[in-house]
Amino acid sequence: MSIDFKVSDEGVALITINRPERLNAMDAEHYESLSKAWCTVRDDSAIRVAIVTGAGERSFTTGADIKSFLTAPPDLSDMWLTQRDQLLNRGLEVWKPVIGAVNGYCLGGGMTLLMATDIRIAATHATFSLAEVKRGIIPGNGGTQRVLDQLPYAIGMEMLLTGDGIDATTAERWGLVNKVVAPEALLEIAYTYAKKIAANAPLAVQAAKELALRSRDTDLTTGLRIEAVINRMLMQTEDAKEGPAAFSAKRTPDFKGR
Secondary structure (H helix, E strand, O other), X not given: OEEEEEEOOOOEEEEEEEOHHHOOOXXXXXXXXXXXXXXXXXXXXXXXXXXXXXXXXXEEEOOEOHHHHOOOOOOHHHHHOOOOOOOHHHXXXXXXXXXXXXXXXXXXXXXXXXXXXOEEEEEOOOEEEOOHHHHOOOOOOOHHHHHHHHOOHHHHHHXXXXXXXXXXXXXXXXXXXXXXXXXXXXXXXXXXXXXXXXXXXXXXXXXXXXXXXXXXXXXXXXXXXXXXXXXXXXXXXXXXXXXXXXXXXXXOOOOOOO
């Protein structure tokens, strides 16, 4: 019963929601630990990419533990503690790429967490739903805010308003996930993506992610100008010299993130 956290030599952090006996549903303690994990990913320069998954083979996460949240909701005053225990899907700015490895149920808060990741790999038995309306509430932490950005309007609305789910094949068809793989290959494929990203220049990777996400709220002229400014900054880095040097020498670049 924990949020497990480990970092590989390549700078890939693996976050595992470890509560399989409750389908990796999370109570307040787990959300607090998950928030700390995301802050570590954000702040530790040795980490270049993160993978988030669930323990066991049955569930990625079903989000908030209904027994602990719906039966004992937090005080209304908590509504204004907007910076406490921030999460990836609740507005915490993590510009390092995040890969979701979905190994079963991805429901409710699990789905909203997934929609805050950048690349998604799903096992063949994975299922996805936003079923909160069947419980008298709505998908929180970005569920209503991201679904129409990531799915066609009619499909997103169907999931949001009926609470019905979709399987992995359908999720791949609609672009919710990048790839569907056999369960036993899930983490292997996730690490393949992660290592490929981690081998790139980390400052450029983070800048690319931030600019792409901010483009949603920025007009094109302003976005193009910011893009040019950031690129000019990156041209002054050691990594911008290492990349062409490695290419000329036909060797693998050794990017340092500076």
